[in-house]
Amino acid sequence: MIDWLAFVSVFVAALVSACIAVTLFSLGLRFGDGEAAWRRPVSVMMFVLCAAAVLLGIYIIVGDHLMVLFAR
Amino acid sequence: MDPLILVALVIALALFFDFTNGFHDTANAMATPIATGALRPKVAVAIAAVLNLVGAFLSTEVAKTISGGLIREGDGGVQITPVLILAGLIGAIVWNLVTWLLGLPSSSSHALFGGLIGAAVVGAGFAAIDGGVLISKILIPAVLAPITAGVVSYLATKLAYRLTRKRERDGFKRGQVFTSSLVSLAHGTNDAQKTMGVITLTLIAAGFQDVGSGPALWVISACALAIALGTYSGGWRIIRTMGRGITEVEPAQGFAAESATTATILASSHLGFALSTTQVASGSVIGTGIGRKGASVRWRTAGRIALGWLITIPAAGVIGALAALLAGTGTAGIVAVVVLALAAITAIFLWARRNRVDHRNLHQPEPGVFVRPKKRKARR
Numbered sequence: 001m002i003d004w005l006a007f008v009s010v011f012v013a014a015l016v017s018a019c020i021a022v023t024l025f026s027l028g029l030r031f032g033d034g035e036a037a038w039r040r041p042v043s044v045m046m047f048v049l050c051a052a053a054v055l056l057g058i059y060i061i062v063g064d065h066l067m068v069l070f071a072r
Numbered sequence: 073m074d075p076l077i078l079v080a081l082v083i084a085l086a087l088f089f090d091f092t093n094g095f096h097d098t099a100n101a102m103a104t105p106i107a108t109g110a111l112r113p114k115v116a117v118a119i120a121a122v123l124n125l126v127g128a129f130l131s132t133e134v135a136k137t138i139s140g141g142l143i144r145e146g147d148g149g150v151q152i153t154p155v156l157i158l159a160g161l162i163g164a165i166v167w168n169l170v171t172w173l174l175g176l177p178s179s180s181s182h183a184l185f186g187g188l189i190g191a192a193v194v195g196a197g198f199a200a201i202d203g204g205v206l207i208s209k210i211l212i213p214a215v216l217a218p219i220t221a222g223v224v225s226y227l228a229t230k231l232a233y234r235l236t237r238k239r240e241r242d243g244f245k246r247g248q249v250f251t252s253s254l255v256s257l258a259h260g261t262n263d264a265q266k267t268m269g270v271i272t273l274t275l276i277a278a279g280f281q282d283v284g285s286g287p288a289l290w291v292i293s294a295c296a297l298a299i300a301l302g303t304y305s306g307g308w309r310i311i312r313t314m315g316r317g318i319t320e321v322e323p324a325q326g327f328a329a330e331s332a333t334t335a336t337i338l339a340s341s342h343l344g345f346a347l348s349t350t351q352v353a354s355g356s357v358i359g360t361g362i363g364r365k366g367a368s369v370r371w372r373t374a375g376r377i378a379l380g381w382l383i384t385i386p387a388a389g390v391i392g393a394l395a396a397l398l399a400g401t402g403t404a405g406i407v408a409v410v411v412l413a414l415a416a417i418t419a420i421f422l423w424a425r426r427n428r429v430d431h432r433n434l435h436q437p438e439p440g441v442f443v444r445p446k447k448r449k450a451r452r
Contacts, residue, residue, distance in 0.1 A: 002208040006345040007216060010336070013343060015224050018335035021251075022228040022328055026235035029243040054250050060338050061258050062130050 017053070024050035073403040075278050078154050081410060082274045085161040087298040090267040092168040093180040094124060094302020097263065099310040100177070100333070100353035101255035104326035107315030110245035111252070113306065113431035119249075120256040121304035127260020128296030154274050155399050155406065156191040161270070162413045163187025163392025167384060169420045175309035175317070175429075176380035179348040184266060185210065186388030193389070194396035209346070214381055217336075217347040218355025225332035225356040229363030232324040244323035251330035256303075258337050259349055264299045268292060308429045314354065317373045319361030328363070329356040351381065 028046035031039045102116040111119070164180070164187035171178040192200040232244070268287040271294075275281035281288070287295075315321060321329070333349075333356045340347040354377055361369040399409045 001204070002212050003345060006343055007220075009343045010339045010345045010347070011220050011224075013339035014220065014332065014336040015227065017339065018224050018228045018328075018331045019231055021331045021335070022231050023235065025244070025247050025327065026232050026324075029236050029240040032243070033237070033240045050247075054254065057254050057334060057338055058257070060342060061127075061254070061261055 021050055021053050024053065073406055075154075078158070078406070079274055079278045079280060081406075082154050082158050082161065083271050083294075085158060085165065085413075086267050086270045086274070087294055089161050089165050089168070089180075089184065089270075090264060090295050090298035091302035091305075092165055092172070093263055093267070094121075094299040095305045095307040096168050096172055096178075096180050096302075096310060097259055097350060098303050098307050099314040100349050101252045101259060101330075103311045103314030103353075104321050104329055104357065105245075105248045105252045106311060107321045107437075108245060108248065108323045108326045109437045110248040110323060110326065113308075113311075116252070117304050117306040117431075119253060120259075121300040123253055123256035124260035124264070124303045125296050125300035127257045127262075128264035128299055129292060130261055152188075152192070152273065152277065153195070154277055156188070156195050156396060157270060157274055157277075158406070159191035159194075159396035159399050159409065160184065160188035160392045162395040162409060163190050163388040163390075166391050166413065166416050166420075167388035169417060170387075171380055171384070172307055172309060173420055173424055174376075174380070175313040176377055177310050177314055177350050177354050178377075178380045178384045179214075179350045180263065181266065181348060182210065182214070182381070182384045183388040184270075186385035187392035187395075189385065190389030190392030190394075191396035194393045194400065210385065213345070213347050214351060217351035218358065218378075220347070221332050221336045221352040221355035222359035222362070224336060225329045225359030226363040228328035228332050229325055229360045232328045233364060236324065241322065241324045244327040247327045248323065248330055251327060251334050254334045255330060255337065255349070255353070258334070258341070260296075260299065262341065262349070264295045267295045267298070271295070306431060308431060309424075312429060313373065313377070314357055317370065318354070318357045318377075319367055319369050321357070321360065322364065322367075325360040325364055325367070329353075329360040332356040332359065 024046050028043050028050060031043035031046060033039075098117055098120050102111070102120050105111040106113050106116050161184075164183040167183045167186065168178075168180055171183075189201055232241075268291055271291050272281065272285075272287045275288075275291075276283055276285070319325075333353045336347065336352045336356070337349055340352075354374075358369055358374055361367050395409045395413070398405045398412075
């Protein structure tokens with residue numbers, strides 16, 4: 001039978017992670033557009049956090065596989 | 073028939089299936105960045121090809137059963153023979169090419185399952201199919217995948233438009249490069265494995281490899297190369313449907329849709345609820361079309377895609393069953409099946425040339441077109 005708990009976990013995890021990535025990138029663009037001196041570092045910080053989220057995605061894809069390969 | 077020749081035929085067909093899988097699924101990752109102009113078409117497919125190649129080498133765990141439990145294999149069940157695998161592969165390849173010709177993004181995994189089911193039914197009857205697995209692992213996820221991705225993509229699109237102003241939204245193109253690359257990498261780690269599994273099981277079934285052993289390096293390399301070549305050749309018809317056919321995609325929508333696709337695929341493969349990449353990507357594009365104010369979804373196209381999903385397993389199954397029926401008659405039957413399959417493949421490619429779609433006739437927007445202010449009507 002179908003594992004509904006696993007499906008709900010997938011839905012929530014996908015929703016939260018996609019919204020976090022989009023929010024961070026959007027705020028990076030928003031703060032990068034303006035004259036005030038404080039906006040640029042905040043924009044950079046948003047992009048860095050978004051990049052960290054992407055790196056986490058890459059780790060999720062390849063991390064386990066790399067560990068298996070290096071453990072041989 | 074000499075087992076060596078039969079095994080060589082199955083390997084050749086498996087690699088061709090891998091190739092069709094590659095060009096069928098390029099659109100999942102690259103349709104929206106091409107549609108928004110974030111990447112030029114040839115650059116996009118080159119990136120996808122390299123990441124699929126890398127992904128195929130990273131993942132070496134091969135599924136114990138090529139059918140994922142759908143067909144009752146092993147002791148007391150169906151003895152999957154190279155002839156049945158050959159018939160199943162023919163069903164999958166022909167259906168993949170038909171849906172490519174129609175520009176429909178359908179699941180290559182479902183086509184493979186369908187082909188194998190058809191072949192197994194001819195070989196051992198309907199009792200060979202585990203109905204519970206068919207419902208819980210194929211049919212229900214096929215409904216849930218586009219809905220999940222669609223809802224996630226819809227909300228992500230709303231967020232992207234709420235948080236940014238029009239003049240800032242061209243920046244999403246840079247983000248699209250990363251999100252689409254992630255989808256390609258994830259695709260490479262998953263999809264090349266199926267063919268590795270098919271070839272390894274064929275070698276084991278024919279006695280050329282020890283039982284319980286993993287794929288040989290040449291199998292991994294050949295599968296990686298086949299899926300990468302397929303990806304690079306670009307399924308332009310499906311890219312056109314996904315990028316422009318369902319809805320007009322802007323950079324912010326593309327970024328939101330790709331983020332939703334990536335997040336859903338990663339969450340599904342790591343939380344034990346496998347979803348089809350194609351169905352997730354299509355759902356994301358529909359979700360982003362609903363999420364942008366002023367955008368419209370072409371429901372007629374979406375309906376055609378859904379119909380394609382619905383008939384993929386039965387259609388590939390019928391072709392696989394007919395192939396198994398003919399191949400089961402002996403050597404002459406196997407030769408006839410392969411000749412007929414080659415004729416069908418050639419006919420589909422020749423038919424496709426009558427209305428050629430490639431990177432040259434894909435519409436790409438001019439730079440800055442999405443952030444240009446609308447012209448106001450002059451006052452008299």
